């Protein structure tokens with residue numbers, strides 16, 4: 001079990017070590033593939049399920065807006081990229097239908113976007129989650145035995161994907177030369193980073209591809225909440241995530 | 254006649270002052286928080302009477318309760334004492350009652366949603382512990398992966414790291430299985446302790 005943990009930690013650190021020598025990262029360009037790439041983005045909650053609610057602001061509205069920013073960014077990344085949202089409006093969609101759609105389209109990656117709530121108001125920053133850990137069968141066996149545990153087949157890749165997203169959320173990014181609203185300044189997000197969680201997450205159950213949950217921030221923290229409700233900041237956050245995803249896809253294809 | 258009226262007046266005055274004293278005393282009782290209306294006191298006293306119910310004699314054992322750390326946001330293991338009992342499930346019930354009563358230190362956080370109470374706990378023949386919690390465990394959960402995660406694993410860790418004979422935990426809400434608290438952490442399977450994240454050494 002301990003060896004397993006160390007392997008996971010090493011995998012998570014791998015992308016970080018790849019960029020350790022760089023203080024800034026240039027934009028990832030030209031995502032060209034022979035077979036095409038399918039990315040499924042899941043704006044969590046929706047309809048009757050508003051998600052976290054703090055002072056009248058609903059998680060479901062922020063996740064939908066964030067997912068649309070990410071979709072627009074991914075579609076510009078390459079002509080072979082197909083992006084599917086699990087919901088386009090404020091509608092109720094079950095977790096099974098969301099994941100089923102991704103599996104039917106043989107998606108290359110699955111990104112579920114949430115906004116977090118922690119009882120600690122001082123807890124701040126984004127957080128990555130992937131399906132796995134000692135909590136599922138005590139870490140063993142590593143093979144899937146039922147539908148919900150299919151993501152265990154892709155555990156190593158999901159950990160790697162989480163590592164790339166983390167790396168790009170914390171990096172200083174050099175803007176694209178033709179950037180519309182990024183200006184010409186290098187961009188570092190003011191978001192903190194919280195440790196990733198390996199767990200049995202309902203948003204990831206059944207995903208038959210590398211899949212992660214991205215918690216954009218803690219809605220119980222005043223700073224995080226101010227970032228999440230600011231459209232310009234949300235769009236910057238999603239740009240960093242888009243760069244991480246494109247870099248992951250480029251490395252893997 | 255004159256005297257009778259005077260007596261009646263004097264009698265009324267006594268009753269009025271008696272009412273005033275009673276009203277004043279009742280108001281004082283409520284305002285100072287020493288009365289039965291103090292909700293915290295009611296919670297703790299009911300937890301403590303149930304806590305005694307599952308004990309035998311005065312011999313005690315130390316257990317560790319998994320509360321939250323107000324600074325790190327992760328677990329804060331806190332030592333507590335339960336009474337000895339021959340039946341393991343009675344020791345577990347005492348421990349869970351102490352967990353649901355919440356921490357006393359100001360820099361500790363309760364991960365369980367407000368009002369969460371233990372309804373019942375029982376061990377099946379395979380040593381899987383079924384923990385039945387009140388509806389508040391789900392209805393007062395604010396959602397969010399982190400809050401659900403720590404709410405669930407503060408229970409699983411408290412049980413399994415203190416009682417190694419327990420092989421897994423199933424959480425029920427008001428006697429029924431639930432998919433998740435609010436759409437994040439899956440509750441439908443047998444849960445194992447969270448030893449991946451943070452300070453869980455006891």
Ligand SMILES: [Zn+2]
Nearest residue numbers: 044051114115
């Ligand atoms: Zn959520």
